Amino acid sequence: MSIFLDKNSKVLVQGITGSEGSYHTGRMLAYGTNIVGGVTPGKGGQKTEHGLPVFDTVHDAVAATGATHTCIFVPPPFAADALFEAHDAGITFAVCITEGVPVHDVLKVVGATPGMRIIGPNCPGLISPGKSSVGIMPGHVFKEGNVGLISRSGTLTYEVVDLLTRAGFGQSTCVGIGGDPIIGSTFVDCLREFKNDGQTEAIVVCGEIGGSDEEDAAAFIKAHMPQMPIVAFIGGRNAPPGKSLGHAGAIISGKFGTPQSKIDAFQAAGVPVADRPSQIPSLLAQRMPAGVSS
Amino acid sequence: MNLMEYQGKELFRRAGIPIPRSQHVTNPEDAAAFVERNHGDWVVKAQVLMGGRGKAGKIKFAKTGEEARAVAREIMETPMPPNRQNPKGEPINSLLIEEKLPIKLEAYCAIAIDRSTKKPVIMVSKFGGMDIEEVADEHPESIAKAFVDTSGGYWPYIGRELAFKADLDPGYRKGLPGIVAGLYDLFFRYGAKLVEINPLALTEDGRVIASDAKVELDDDALYKNPELKQWQTALPLDEDETLATQAGLGIRNFRRFDGNVGTMANGAGLAMGTMDAVKNAGGSFANFLDVGGGANAERVRNCYELVMNHTAASVFFINIFGGITRCDEVAKGIVEALNTTKSRKVPLVIRLTGTNEDQGRRILADAGMTPVQTMDEGAAEAVKLAGAKA
Numbered sequence: 001m002s003i004f005l006d007k008n009s010k011v012l013v014q015g016i017t018g019s020e021g022s023y024h025t026g027r028m029l030a031y032g033t034n035i036v037g038g039v040t041p042g043k044g045g046q047k048t049e050h051g052l053p054v055f056d057t058v059h060d061a062v063a064a065t066g067a068t069h070t071c072i073f074v075p076p077p078f079a080a081d082a083l084f085e086a087h088d089a090g091i092t093f094a095v096c097i098t099e100g101v102p103v104h105d106v107l108k109v110v111g112a113t114p115g116m117r118i119i120g121p122n123c124p125g126l127i128s129p130g131k132s133s134v135g136i137m138p139g140h141v142f143k144e145g146n147v148g149l150i151s152r153s154g155t156l157t158y159e160v161v162d163l164l165t166r167a168g169f170g171q172s173t174c175v176g177i178g179g180d181p182i183i184g185s186t187f188v189d190c191l192r193e194f195k196n197d198g199q200t201e202a203i204v205v206c207g208e209i210g211g212s213d214e215e216d217a218a219a220f221i222k223a224h225m226p227q228m229p230i231v232a233f234i235g236g237r238n239a240p241p242g243k244s245l246g247h248a249g250a251i252i253s254g255k256f257g258t259p260q261s262k263i264d265a266f267q268a269a270g271v272p273v274a275d276r277p278s279q280i281p282s283l284l285a286q287r288m289p290a291g292v293s294s
Numbered sequence: 295m296n297l298m299e300y301q302g303k304e305l306f307r308r309a310g311i312p313i314p315r316s317q318h319v320t321n322p323e324d325a326a327a328f329v330e331r332n333h334g335d336w337v338v339k340a341q342v343l344m345g346g347r348g349k350a351g352k353i354k355f356a357k358t359g360e361e362a363r364a365v366a367r368e369i370m371e372t373p374m375p376p377n378r379q380n381p382k383g384e385p386i387n388s389l390l391i392e393e394k395l396p397i398k399l400e401a402y403c404a405i406a407i408d409r410s411t412k413k414p415v416i417m418v419s420k421f422g423g424m425d426i427e428e429v430a431d432e433h434p435e436s437i438a439k440a441f442v443d444t445s446g447g448y449w450p451y452i453g454r455e456l457a458f459k460a461d462l463d464p465g466y467r468k469g470l471p472g473i474v475a476g477l478y479d480l481f482f483r484y485g486a487k488l489v490e491i492n493p494l495a496l497t498e499d500g501r502v503i504a505s506d507a508k509v510e511l512d513d514d515a516l517y518k519n520p521e522l523k524q525w526q527t528a529l530p531l532d533e534d535e536t537l538a539t540q541a542g543l544g545i546r547n548f549r550r551f552d553g554n555v556g557t558m559a560n561g562a563g564l565a566m567g568t569m570d571a572v573k574n575a576g577g578s579f580a581n582f583l584d585v586g587g588g589a590n591a592e593r594v595r596n597c598y599e600l601v602m603n604h605t606a607a608s609v610f611f612i613n614i615f616g617g618i619t620r621c622d623e624v625a626k627g628i629v630e631a632l633n634t635t636k637s638r639k640v641p642l643v644i645r646l647t648g649t650n651e652d653q654g655r656r657i658l659a660d661a662g663m664t665p666v667q668t669m670d671e672g673a674a675e676a677v678k679l680a681g682a683k684a
Contacts, residue, residue, distance in 0.1 A: 076514060077517060100514045101514065102485050102512055102514045102515035102518070103407060103485070103487065103512050103514065103515070104481075104482050104485050104512065104515060105515075107407065107412065107413065107414060107444050108444050108445075110412045111412070111413065111443055111444035111445050112444065112445040124617075136617075136618055137617065138616070138617035138618065138648065138649055140649070141617070141648070151563070152563065153561060153562060153563020153564070153566075154561050154563060154587075154617065155559070155560055155561025155563055155564035155615050155617060156561065156563030156564045156566075156567050157563070158615050158617045158648065159564060159567065159615050159669065162615070162647070162648075179562060179563070181407060181409055181487075182407060182409060182412050183412075186410075206563075208563060208566060209566075211409040211410075212409065212410060213409065213410075216410055235563050235566045235567050235570065236566035236567075236569075236570070237570050237573075238569050238570055238573045238579070239566060239569070239582070240549075240551075241379075242379050243549055244546050245546065245549060245562060245565070245566055245582045245584075246544075246546050246547055246561075246562020246563075246565055246566070246582070246584040247546070247562045247563070250562065250566070275574060276570065276571060276574050276669075276670060277567060277669070278668065278669070278670050
């Protein structure tokens with residue numbers, strides 16, 4: 001198994017004829033993702049350059065293909081609309097890549113789309129190595145295995161995955177949850193899934209400054225999965241308070257969102273925190289029971 | 295984007311939240327003329343984004359035109375004094391002249407975004423007129439909170455309950471639900487990240503009035519209210535944000551610090567990680583810079599010049615992990631930047647890994663540069679070179 005996504009997941013791309021949507025559809029297909037079609041209003045009936053059918057609405061696409069997953073590449077003003085449309089059409093898993101979606105739009109979407117798991121917005125998507133990739137992650141860095149990874153950032157994720165792969169740790173599923181203040185799925189949402197996944201035998205949590213998502217994750221680990229080998233990393237430890245660096249959500253305000261509070265929380269939950277990404281594989285090896293590896 | 299008090303109160307007025315009578319002026323003469331025409335008790339308040347106006351002597355009282363002119367001059371003469379977050383202080387370009395309220399009590403009321411519950415949170419406390427973080431420290435139990443389900447939205451019972459839970463004076467009970475309704479309305483209508491009334495005054499004659507206004511808007515939502523973009527130009531721009539925009543980057547993609555190792559990486563997480571790596575290697579970073587995805591030659595050159603011209607970097611550490619970004623494109627950009635730039639030159643340490651890594655390394659090798667393999671290695675090399683230079 002893996003979480004959220006496997007090789008049979010039927011995936012739509014909303015905004016498939018745009019330049020980003022089209023480019024990444026090609027990459028996802030090359031990775032082996034089961035993309036069954038796309039949606040661009042007004043272009044229904046056409047075929048994409050990849051030979052995929054285009055539909056005018058998500059309803060039409062779901063009716064014709066039985067898609068359950070969607071990947072959204074529309075501009076920020078239309079992202080919430082696209083998510084609501086997907087939910088209305090019965091999609092159960094949506095990845096929103098778009099950066100710059102108004103936070104209020106996201107508040108409304110997450111509050112009113114029960115039954116649909118959302119990853120993002122402003123995220124690189126997710127990948128179950130060897131099976132399927134939904135989003136913009138570079139597939140060649142990943143390798144199938146039994147380490148789950150959750151991260152708020154994109155390129156830092158690739159850095160960490162590259163280190164894991166080189167150290168012989170393959171991955172079950174890697175989820176880039178996004179760097180915005182309000183996101184569809186938090187660390188805890190993903191941890192809950194990993195907890196019940198047979199393939200996942202260890203987890204890496206890549207957090208960063210801002211918010212209290214990492215503290216929530218630490219509390220969840222302590223209460224619900226103390227036996228699972230988990231290693232954490234916190235990016236932006238040297239960032240100043242009051243200024244967000246790159247990610248809208250990466251901001252220390254007052255006592256909230258400081259790296260120390262996150263490190264303390266993880267350590268209190270028995271989760272070692274790597275000082276630098278290159279320490280993650282060895283910390284993981286120490287936590288893994290003997291004989292278990294990729 | 296943060297609003298000044300007079301701008302926040304304009305939004306309050308539009309949302310039907312009671313505010314004191316007031317006039318916004320930009321010079322002492324207009325202040326004098328207004329008070330001359332409207333004799334009474336007035337408060338003259340500096341319009342700045344920094345907090346601590348009262349302590350800094352930037353809020354004063356006037357009854358006559360003459361007094362108004364004198365205090366306005368005094369307030370505007372010197373900028374807001376610097377503090378830790380605003381080391382340069384802030385110039386005072388305008389004033390709000392406002393009816394002096396006969397205040398009996400001061401409470402606190404705000405709406406913010408709660409990341410854990412993914413909901414707007416309404417907060418009410420009977421301790422108004424002081425920093426809410428102090429209140430949270432000293433009287434955490436006094437802050438009553440309501441997390442609003444956005445599909446149902448705000449209803450008056452929520453405000454009524456909060457008034458009871460926060461143990462507000464009964465005088466607040468009638469006014470609070472409508473005031474919170476106004477805040478909730480403008481929170482969504484204008485895309486605010488924070489709307490705060492502190493203090494929310496209860497007057498001797500029984501009125502509930504927003505005595506101050508703090509509004510932070512989501513930049514990503516500004517397109518919904520284009521008229522507010524004009525307000526933005528009236529505000530002092532952060533220098534780093536201005537430089538970032540000029541270099542074609544997002545406003546959050548560049549930030550300067552005091553160190554001597556210039557940094558650049560693709561992606562915010564890796565850019566923060568790069569700063570951390572420099573620090574771990576015993577050095578100090580000169581800046582945060584996220585060059586963004588798919589960086590092309592022109593962007594790389596702009597970023598190079600940004601760091602050379604505006605930081606004290608004595609070495610420049612470029613840390614690229616090619617996922618979507620192609621290493622050969624970045625390498626071309628670096629070579630082109632060095633060939634065409636008129637800026638000063640410092641030693642470069644380049645780490646280039648990922649998509650099209652081999653082609654990228656070849657391009658750099660042809661130009662006489664040898665990239666390092668890992669982030670830790672690059673950081674150590676950069677710190678060593680910076681130390682040798684200093």
